[in-house]
Amino acid sequence: MFRNHRRSTRATVTVFAAAALLAVPAFTASSSAAIDPGAAPWVDTHRPVPARVEALLHAMTLPEKVGQMDQQLVGTLTDANSATCGNNGFNLPNPECMRKILVDAHVGSILAGGTDNPVDTTGKGGVGNTGYDWANEYNIIQQFAIKNSRLHLPVVFGVDAVHGFGHPWQAPLYPQSIGMGATWDPALAQAGGKATADALRATGWNWNFAPVQDIARDNRWGRTYETWAEQPVLSAAMGAANIKGMQTPGRRGELNVSATVKHFAGYSQSVNGHDRAEALLPMNYLQTTILPSYAAGIDAGAGTVMVNSGSINGVPATSSRYLLTDILRNQLHFQGVVISDYQDVTALQTAYHIAPDLSGAIAAAVNAGVDMSMQVSDPAGWQAAILQAVDTGKISHARIDQAVRRILTLKFQLGLFDQPCVADPAKPCVDANAANAAVTAGRDQTAKAARESITLLRNENNALPLPAGAKVVVTGPSADSMTNQLGGWSVSWQGVAGAGHVCCMGPDNQIPPGTTVLNGIRAADPAAVYAPDQAGAVAAAADTSAYVAVVGEKAYAEGLGDNPAPALAPDQQALISALEATGKPVIVVVVAGRPVGLGPAEKANAVLMAYQGSTEAGTAVADVLFGKTNPAGKLPISWPSDAPAVGADFAGTAPSPLGDQPKFFDQLPSTASGPGNAYNPQFPFGYGLSYTTFTHTNLAVTPKVARDGTATATFTVTNTGTRAGTDIVPVYVAQPVSPVVVPPQRLVGFARVTLDPGRSQVVRVSFPAAALAESVGDINASGPPAVVPGGYVLQLDKNGTTPYAVDVSAPFVIQ
Numbered sequence: 001m002f003r004n005h006r007r008s009t010r011a012t013v014t015v016f017a018a019a020a021l022l023a024v025p026a027f028t029a030s031s032s033a034a035i036d037p038g039a040a041p042w043v044d045t046h047r048p049v050p051a052r053v054e055a056l057l058h059a060m061t062l063p064e065k066v067g068q069m070d071q072q073l074v075g076t077l078t079d080a081n082s083a084t085c086g087n088n089g090f091n092l093p094n095p096e097c098m099r100k101i102l103v104d105a106h107v108g109s110i111l112a113g114g115t116d117n118p119v120d121t122t123g124k125g126g127v128g129n130t131g132y133d134w135a136n137e138y139n140i141i142q143q144f145a146i147k148n149s150r151l152h153l154p155v156v157f158g159v160d161a162v163h164g165f166g167h168p169w170q171a172p173l174y175p176q177s178i179g180m181g182a183t184w185d186p187a188l189a190q191a192g193g194k195a196t197a198d199a200l201r202a203t204g205w206n207w208n209f210a211p212v213q214d215i216a217r218d219n220r221w222g223r224t225y226e227t228w229a230e231q232p233v234l235s236a237a238m239g240a241a242n243i244k245g246m247q248t249p250g251r252r253g254e255l256n257v258s259a260t261v262k263h264f265a266g267y268s269q270s271v272n273g274h275d276r277a278e279a280l281l282p283m284n285y286l287q288t289t290i291l292p293s294y295a296a297g298i299d300a301g302a303g304t305v306m307v308n309s310g311s312i313n314g315v316p317a318t319s320s321r322y323l324l325t326d327i328l329r330n331q332l333h334f335q336g337v338v339i340s341d342y343q344d345v346t347a348l349q350t351a352y353h354i355a356p357d358l359s360g361a362i363a364a365a366v367n368a369g370v371d372m373s374m375q376v377s378d379p380a381g382w383q384a385a386i387l388q389a390v391d392t393g394k395i396s397h398a399r400i401d402q403a404v405r406r407i408l409t410l411k412f413q414l415g416l417f418d419q420p421c422v423a424d425p426a427k428p429c430v431d432a433n434a435a436n437a438a439v440t441a442g443r444d445q446t447a448k449a450a451r452e453s454i455t456l457l458r459n460e461n462n463a464l465p466l467p468a469g470a471k472v473v474v475t476g477p478s479a480d481s482m483t484n485q486l487g488g489w490s491v492s493w494q495g496v497a498g499a500g501h502v503c504c505m506g507p508d509n510q511i512p513p514g515t516t517v518l519n520g521i522r523a524a525d526p527a528a529v530y531a532p533d534q535a536g537a538v539a540a541a542a543d544t545s546a547y548v549a550v551v552g553e554k555a556y557a558e559g560l561g562d563n564p565a566p567a568l569a570p571d572q573q574a575l576i577s578a579l580e581a582t583g584k585p586v587i588v589v590v591v592a593g594r595p596v597g598l599g600p601a602e603k604a605n606a607v608l609m610a611y612q613g614s615t616e617a618g619t620a621v622a623d624v625l626f627g628k629t630n631p632a633g634k635l636p637i638s639w640p641s642d643a644p645a646v647g648a649d650f651a652g653t654a655p656s657p658l659g660d661q662p663k664f665f666d667q668l669p670s671t672a673s674g675p676g677n678a679y680n681p682q683f684p685f686g687y688g689l690s691y692t693t694f695t696h697t698n699l700a701v702t703p704k705v706a707r708d709g710t711a712t713a714t715f716t717v718t719n720t721g722t723r724a725g726t727d728i729v730p731v732y733v734a735q736p737v738s739p740v741v742v743p744p745q746r747l748v749g750f751a752r753v754t755l756d757p758g759r760s761q762v763v764r765v766s767f768p769a770a771a772l773a774e775s776v777g778d779i780n781a782s783g784p785p786a787v788v789p790g791g792y793v794l795q796l797d798k799n800g801t802t803p804y805a806v807d808v809s810a811p812f813v814i815q
Contacts, residue, residue, distance in 0.1 A: 035059065035151050043422060049412045056408055057401060059151060065404045066386045067106025069366075071158065071339065073376045074112050076101055077141060087377060090116040093140045102145045102155065105379035108407060109372060110141065112159045112205065113342070114493025114557065115504050117167055127509050129169050129491070131203055131439030135432035138204030139421070147425035154416040154429075156407075158207040162226060162489045163614075164192070164446065165199035165439060169491050169510035172443040172615045175453045176487050176593060177212060177238075179611030181228040181636030182688070183452035184728045184750055186241035189228075192449060193245025195442040197257040201250050202438030204430045206257045206414055208246060209306060213239045213261050213293045216594075216637050218662040220273030222561020225487055225593030225612055227268065229636035230664065230685060231747040232289055233771060236296030243300040255415045255430070258303030263341060265323060266290050267308040273661060275558040276309040283782035284740065284775035291327070298334050303410055305334060307370065309341040316352045318344045324369030331784055337406045338371045345373040358385040363394035371403035443616060450620035455609040455633035456689040463585050463605035465627030465691060466546055472521060472528040475537040476550035476575065478591040479530065480518040482511055487593050487612030488557030495555025505555075514615030517550045517589060520622035534575045541582035548625065549576055551601070552592035555612075565658035567597030567642065576600045589621055595635075595682075597642035597658045602682070609633070627691065632726035632752075634688035638663045638681040647675035655680055667743040684803040686730040686747075692721025692757065694799075696729065699808040701794045705769050706815055707787040712766040713794050715808070719755035726754045731765050734793045734809075739776050744804050745795060746772065769814050789814050 041047065042056035057065075075087035077098050085097035090112065101107050120126040121136040138157060145155045160166070163180075164173040174180065174192045183189075193211075200206050215235050216227040228238040243259040250256050266286060270277035281290070298305070305328065308317035317323055318340050328334050348354050348361035355361040362385050365373065375382050389395045411417065421429040456464070466472065478484040483498040490496050491506030499505050521528045529544070531537035537547065551572040568576075568590075577600045579586045585605040590596065593612050601607060608631070610621050623629035640656070640663060647654020656676035660666075666679045699715040717727055729752075732745035748767040755761060772792065773785030791813055798805040 040151070043417055045418055049409060052412055052417070053405055053408045056151065057405055060404070062390065062397075062400070063383060063387065064106045064151065065400055066383065066390070067379075068108035068404050068407045069372050069386070070105070070107050070379055070382045071109035071111050071372055071374045071376070072101055072107050072379055074110050074116055074137070074141075076377060076379075077110065090118045090137070092119065092121065093137065093144070095144065098141060098144045099148065101379050102141075103148050105383055106149070107155070107379050108153065109156045109158060109207075111374060111376065112157070112167065113376070114160060114489065117492065117506070127169075127507075129167065129510055131168050131170070131199070131435035131437075132432050134168060134203040134205060134439075135430050135435035139428045139430060139432060142204060142419070142429045143421050143425050146421055152422065154411060154419065154422060156207050156411055156414065156416060157205045158209055159200070159205045160209045160489055161196050161200060162210045162212070164196050166489045167491065168439045169506065169512055170436070171199060171439050171512065172446045172514070173486055173490060173512065174446050174449050175614045175617070176225040176612045177228050178216065178225045178594065178636060179453040179613050180449060181234060181238055182455050182609070182611065182633040183449065184234065184634060184636070184752060185452055186237045188449055188452060189238045190241040190245035191445055193242040193259070194248050195445055197246045197248060198441070199439045200257050201255040202430065202435045204255065206255045207260070207304070208257060209260045209262065211239050211242050211259065211261075211297070212263070213297045214263060214266075214268035215290065215293050217268060217664045218270070218273050219566055219594055219637075219640055220562060220564055220659070220661050221268055221270065222275055222556060222563065223268070223558050224637070230638060231636075232292040233747045233749065234636055235293040239293060240296040240300035243297050243302050247301055247303065250415070255419070256413060258410060258414060259297070260304045260306050260339070261294050261297035261302045262306035263308040264294055264305050264328060265308060265317070266312055267310060270310055273564065274562045278314070279310055279312045281312050284777070287775040287782065288773065288785050291332070295332050298332055302336065303413065304337045304339060307338065307340050307344065309344050311352065316348055316354065318370060319348055319354060319364040319368050321368040329369060335406075337410050338369055340365060340370050340373050342374050343376055345370065345375065359388045359394070362386050363389040366395050366399060366403065371406050446614045447616035447619055450614040450617045451623060451629045453611055453613055453633050454620055454624050454629075454631050455635055456606070456624070456631040457609055457639070457683055457687070458604065458607040459689050460605050463546075463587060464625060466625055470525070471543060471545045472525055472548055473531050473537055473540045473544040473546075474518050474521050474528055474548045474550065475531040475534070475579075476589075477572065478517065478552050479550035480516045482514055482516055482615070483555050484552060484591050485514075485516060485612060485617050486512065486615065487555045488561065490555065494557050494560060499555040501556070501560055512615050515618035517548075517591070517610075517618040517621045520618030520620070521548065521625065523619070524622040524626045524628070534578050537575070538578050538582060541584055544584055546585040546587060547579045548587045548589060549579060550589045550591060551576070552590045553596065556593070561593065565597065566594055567658055568599055568601065573599040573601070576604065580604065587625065591617070595637060595639035597640070598682070599642060602642065609635075630691045630723060630725040631688070632690060632728060634686050634728045634730070635683055636685070638685045639683035641680055641682045643676075649675065651675045652678040653680045655682070668741050669744070679803050681803065683801055686797065687799065687801060688728070689799070690721075690725045690727070692719055692723050692725040694718065694725070694727040695720050696796045696808055698762075699794070699796060699810045701810045701812045704813050704815055707769055707789060710766050710768050711812060712764055713749070713810070714762060714764050715796065716760050716762050717753045717755065718760040719757050722757050724754070724756045726752055728752055729763065729796060731767070732795045732797065733772060734795055735772065736791060736793065738774070739788060740774055740781075742774060748772065772814070787814055
């Protein structure tokens with residue numbers, strides 16, 4: 001569907017034909033008369049997309065062109081007040097507001113924001129926000145735009161579907177991306193992307209603002225759960241697979257879906273751990289560590305890129321030509337659409353103060369490389385300001401044409417011009433009656449993802465799996481909470497009803513169907529007892545053989561999720577201490593969007609990390625607790641230590657109190673001597689236990705590799721335990737001598753191996769030498785990474801809590 005948007009030795013990009021080949025004199029911008037859609041060359045499906053784009057671009061007026069660069073909130077079309085047409089909820093469309101925005105202001109794109117969910121459109125008193133309601137609203141708005149705009153132009157509809165199509169309240173949802181990262185299973189990420197796309201295309205909202213390709217490097221940041229991993233190679237693999245799944249072409253007659261690589265670039269790197277704050281980002285770190293995850297999404301063919309909302313080294317990313325043109329276009333060779341984040345173009349004037357007015361802000365963003373502004377309100381103001389910028393020469397006509405050409409190309413690739421409603425606006429664009437089935441499909445796949453994600457962090461004396469007939473008492477604030485289990489971007493921006501925020505949560509009557517941990521345990525063990533509070537749980541000690549305490553975080557999204565020291569709340573720690581004091585085994589299940597300080601849970605008999613693990617996480621947790629599933633998840637992110645006090649003098653590896661962030665920089669060699677200065681996590685990246693055991697032997701690697709070549713590691717994995725299981729094997733490389741500082745190990749690949757007890761398998765993992773590229777030079781180095789020739793060591797680590805504990809290794813040379 002999408003051509004690969006990045007030129008490389010592995011991919012090519014078709015250069016669009018020149019307009020001289022495609023000009024259609026009968027349709028020119030000098031005419032304001034309505035066009036017969038049946039006679040327009042751009043609706044001729046036999047023409048190649050570039051020809052259709054150029055024909056349409058040639059027919060457009062300047063106001064029509066710049067309107068394509070404006071994205072407005074859907075609520076502005078559904079405001080009952082025709083005088084304001086403001087964002088007053090996702091109601092039934094108002095024809096007068098649609099005319100003002102889609103026809104008079106020529107707006108080319110519509111956004112459903114994080115809190116935008118449609119009202120009931122059946123007329124039967126439903127709660128709304130179903131697949132049918134999304135599709136019905138789409139049809140009404142799209143049909144109006146096509147029928148009433150001069151050139152009969154369809155609109156592209158955008159939405160954030162970050163772990164499945166999270167808005168419709170009946171949809172099954174996947175684990176948040178950090179949980180998906182714990183599966184180390186790109187095929188599963190690809191399947192999740194396709195399932196999400198199938199739901200989106202059925203409703204017409206086929207521009208998805210996902211996945212997040214930022215890497216998780218600071219646990220304080222409230223969007224950690226939206227990332228795949230802290231290591232670029234894992235994030236790249238998961239994100240690329242997800243994008244390929246999401247952009248799998250629809251069946252004949254169906255819409256296609258575009259993914260969005262975001263937030264380009266370095267969005268997760270704010271210096272203080274707060275969302276959208278200033279990042280002080282060394283350029284060599286940007287090139288070597290930050291860019292590869294985004295580049296993988298671009299290589300996978302992502303149709304669009306969204307810009308980082310924050311500033312980097314004092315320059316807002318939205319106005320950075322270095323970032324959006326020099327790197328994104330010229331170095332990474334991205335050819336698709338670049339969109340700003342929410343109101344970020346306006347923020348160049350109102351927040352960052354780098355422009356005196358909106359016209360100047362638009363000029364700064366567009367000239368930097370932004371093609372479309374997520375403007376969200378005041379389309380007439382956008383028109384006036386951008387036309388002023390063009391009229392005064394701040395933005396060239398050529399740059400406008402370049403941006404609009406990219407936007408139109410996206411629309412053609414998505415199939416928007418080939419919908420039935422384009423040829424006949426009286427026909428529905430999508431089949432709303434089929435939307436509910438598409439949106440609610442795939443619950444088994446989300447359960448599979450949840451099972452694969454669960455990470456066993458502690459299992460003293462084989463406390464798990466629980467034996468048959470165990471008398472289990474279930475307690476804790478997340479035991480029966482779909483809100484906590486799903487996290488943010490679920491029904492609404494800040495999560496399902498009950499998260500306790502001042503706004504931005506779903507309504508009480510839209511709790512997604514699914515299985516909480518309590519209900520999952522009850523299904524596995526009908527005799528399980530639920531104790532809703534600490535007193536009741538402690539009182540049940542005499543009759544219980546084990547406690548399951550389900551604790552963690554509430555739902556949140558950006559901003560509200562920022563936390564200088566994420567930890568279990570005091571009442572949760574008190575609960576665990578009280579349970580441990582009974583002398584009965586305590587199994588702690590953590591339901592959270594990131595690692596949290598465990599406090600007394602560090603000494604629990606068993607600890608499971610369930611992440612914010614999908615609508616079906618309760619079934620997955622129960623399956624692991626009772627041994628139906630052998631846990632295989634491994635941490636995609638370092639779990640910070642939670643020491644009560646700073647360590648002893650000169651104890652570099654002593655556990656740190658919470659807030660010692662970001663941990664990545666502790667991995668770099670230094671002459672530091674302070675307590676806790678080294679990489680000292682509670683649980684390191686790549687750690688996770690199983691109910692069986694594995695060994696790794698016979699490691700070998702290609703002895704000599706060219707700098708532009710590929711190395712292959714081979715090793716034997718053996719299941720030495722008593723039950724079947726899956727072993728995730730991270731493959732690392734150490735560089736004994738480097739011209740610049742690098743971590744002791746860098747992830748270059750990984751394998752998932754499923755074996756019956758006593759069985760062995762020879763595994764091959766290949767990786768390009770380019771995975772070890774680094775920006776070399778002095779402090780001011782900023783160039784693209786290059787592979788340094790010399791000696792390297794391939795390493796497989798022991799599966800323990802001690803970082804860099806090498807199990808087997810093999811040297812090789814890059815020439």
